[in-house]
Amino acid sequence: MELTVRKKAFLEELPGLVEKAVKEYGIGLKRIAIEEDEKGCYTVLITYEKSRLQP
Numbered sequence: 001m002e003l004t005v006r007k008k009a010f011l012e013e014l015p016g017l018v019e020k021a022v023k024e025y026g027i028g029l030k031r032i033a034i035e036e037d038e039k040g041c042y043t044v045l046i047t048y049e050k051s052r053l054q055p
């Protein structure tokens with residue numbers, strides 16, 4: 001089953017947020033999409049595959 005997590009961040013927080021997602025979801029990570037709004041804030045959509053063995 002695929003799940004998507006939405007996080008809000010400022011530009012300087014993006015590298016840490018992406019690094020954390022890669023470490024946390026590992027090979028289950030499917031994609032990361034980053035969208036900027038008109039105020040300069042970013043929405044990060046992290047999609048990953050949840051295995052049936054994970055809680």
